[in-house]
Amino acid sequence: MKEHILKLIELKPNIGYFTLCKIFGLTLKELFKLLGIKNYKIKDTYLHIYDTNGNVIYFENSDGSWWKYKYDDYDNLIYSEFSNGDWNKWEYDANGNKIYSEDSNGYKYKY
Numbered sequence: 001m002k003e004h005i006l007k008l009i010e011l012k013p014n015i016g017y018f019t020l021c022k023i024f025g026l027t028l029k030e031l032f033k034l035l036g037i038k039n040y041k042i043k044d045t046y047l048h049i050y051d052t053n054g055n056v057i058y059f060e061n062s063d064g065s066w067w068k069y070k071y072d073d074y075d076n077l078i079y080s081e082f083s084n085g086d087w088n089k090w091e092y093d094a095n096g097n098k099i100y101s102e103d104s105n106g107y108k109y110k111y
Contacts, residue, residue, distance in 0.1 A: 005020060045062045066082070
């Protein structure tokens with residue numbers, strides 16, 4: 001079953017974990033055990049997955065909409081992506097100050 005789930009994720013990268021559970025008849029805990037996901041919090045209406053530093057790297061609503069986040073080595077948010085296709089990027093200087101941002105709408109800012 002794991003191979004089928006991974007194949008579906010590859011074919012539909014915007015699919016959410018709640019939707020995968022509905023398709024395969026699994027609970028979120030069963031799905032995460034199968035996929036090796038360990039650091040998460042499940043509520044009735046949302047899901048959080050965390051990195052080893054405690055940063056939220058994935059958030060999903062029960063309606064299937066989701067947000068993905070990436071951080072640099074200093075825990076600065078450097079990238080976010082949304083299930084609707086929107087995204088944002090940020091860059092920081094050595095002191096952790098934001099110096100640049102860009103988004104999927106073509107907006108670019110220098111600070």
